[in-house]
Amino acid sequence: MEYSVKFSENCPKELRATILDCFKSAGLICELVNEDKNIVHVSATFKALVDQAMKLGIWTAKKGKDPLILQEMSVDQLEEFQDIENKETFFSPAEKSQLVYSCIIGISKTSVPLSKYNVGLCGIEESLVVALQHSEIQIIREVQALHIKEEKDRLWCKMKENWFECPANDIRNYFGEEIAFYFVWMSYFRLALCIPSVLGIFVYFWRNPGITVDDNFLLPFYALFIVIWAVFFIVVWRRREAELSYLWGTYVYQDECEIRPEFNGAIRISPVTGKLEKYFPRWRRWLRYLASFLFTMPMLMVAVVAMICSLNLNGYIKDKHSPIYFSSLAYYAEPGHIFAGDNPYHGYLIPTVAHSVVINIFNTIYRKIASRCTDFENHRTESEWRRSLIVKRFAFEAFDCFLPLFYIAFYQLNVVNLRRELVGLFGGDEIRRLVVETIIPFATEHFSQWRIKRQFKKINKISQVQEQEISDSVLEEYDQFDDYLEMVMQFGYITLFASAFPLASAIGVLFLFIESRSDMFKLLFIYQRPKVMRTCDIGVWYNVLWCMIAVSMLTNTVIMGFSSEQLAEWLPWMYETADDGDQYIKLGYGRYIVASVFAFEHFLILSALFITWFINTQPKWVRIAKAKEEHQKKLEGEMAILQTKKLQ
Structure with a gap:
């Protein structure tokens, strides 16, 4: 089993049975694990995996061909791919996990008459599972990928055996x-x-x-x-x-523009696709960027205060007229005291190590603040949300860690x-x-x-x-x-x-x-x-x-x-x-x-x-292999045109 689908206690048994019937119609194999906890384990038939692999454009090698030259799977050439006879090992554990998840979220919400069960939807998501995870009354609590005990034990053994390099292909095949x-x-x-x-x-x-x-x-x-x-x-x-x-x-x-279910906006007809879509003006998001910055300023100020305390305890600030000099703290860094540089027990390291611990605590707190602020900015896609979160957290942690170092290096020299x-x-x-x-x-x-x-x-x-x-x-x-x-x-x-x-x-x-x-x-x-x-x-x-x-x-x-x-x-x-x-x-x-x-x-x-x-950013053999692929595609296209002309 690849995934565990956990239904909420609010889900009626009739609705759960209807949803599982939709899963089975999509080629998924469902096994009820716990009746009381509404937990179902889900996998997929080989046919469903192949169909989904073709939709996602999974590439693999063909029989008798150069193994380095991969090709996209297609129905008419399915038997030509390597190891297609062994249905258990044709897809790696990672590919199976990805394909099963794609099958689960690929089921349309129109497959189930949700109005019959009085389920109110909060958005216009097409996916049944995503819609039920974010419905007014949550129907599906979680869709969790399951570990495979034999595979993870095998991967851990290989990781321990190789001291100098990580087993890249094995990690890729599992994760x-x-x-x-x-x-x-x-x-x-x-x-x-x-x-x-x-x-x-x-x-x-x-x-x-x-x-x-x-x-x-x-x-x-x-x-x-x-x-x-x-x-x-x-x-x-x-x-x-x-x-x-x-x-x-x-x-x-290419980075897929997966719409976040949490994205809110006015419903309008898309000028590109002609379908309904959510729209959120750019200028409103920039205002929210400003609000996020102002909201995180107090945390930055607290980090600066912690840095000032650390610098005083270390005795780095010696100018008594400096606005960041505090005699009550600098006292402990004077010669003969506990944090002084001449301390035989290296006591001067205590404020620095303590500052490192405080930085870790601040970063843990800021992690939640940054996530909330990024949610508030109302990003449309998952990639946009991740980029914004990375910028916030990296900027704060770099500021928190490197600010005292920059102060000592470029101000105190x-x-x-x-x-x-x-x-x-x-x-x-x-x-x-x-x-x-x-x-x-x-x-x-x-x-x-x-x-x-x-x-x-x-x-x-x-x-x-x-x-x-x-x-x-x-x-x-x-x-x-x-x-x-x-x-x-x-x-x-x-x-x-x-x-x-x-x-x-x-x-x-x-x-x-x-x-x-x-x-x-x-x-x-x-x-x-x-x-x-x-x-x-x-x-x-x-x-x-x-x-x-x-x-x-x-x-x-x-x-x-x-x-x-x-x-x-x-x-x-x-x-x-x-x-x-x-x-x-x-x-x-x-x-x-x-x-x-x-x-x-x-x-x-x-x-x-x-x-x-x-x-060059690409090795020579990669450039040659890509050129071979392009040449092969060109020949196949020309052959298809010639065959079409002959039929005409």
């Missing part, structure tokens, strides 16, 4: 392309970090005693390397995306304090993820299994289907956004402040290895099986990574030229040493320092442009 792209991207990220991590370790340890990040002459070159590496990373990943999207038959996939704060935030965030995403889920899963076993003991006879229902009922819903956001924030820590913390890459490799296993563990044993989504790339996160790289060009050059004495190690004739040992720009040489930093930054920009221009 679909969207989840598979995430794990392949994370595995590629970990592999790509190996080179800068080795270089970062060398830069950190190959230095004379007394040399810090403030005057390490190697760090400008390391920062240059990290930015160039980041550009190569994202460009080469684009090539890897092109390979996978072609091998998986999703390169022709103190790279030593920047490194201390960065170590605390980055390390605290990694440890927090290890605890929250590995240790706690492990304990939660064992507790859930223990609870399930207790339920089994109370029941003398229980079917395999009922066991599946009990097992999946304790699982939470999965949100992929959090996993992507964590990886992107780690990418930011590594690239934005490379010249301040060269060991970030090496630490990232270690935690990425743990992260990949913990994320797969969560998906298999902690969360519900997510609905299969077809995609050809990592989506809007690609643009977010480019934004990170663009900002890193500025941050690393400013840290090198103004926040530290790293540039003074290479241009000593432009600096003079003061009585306190610090080096300052000589009078009249400031313009040359600014010009040097300006030239360094523009060199990075031009290098990024050259790399993106020089490296």
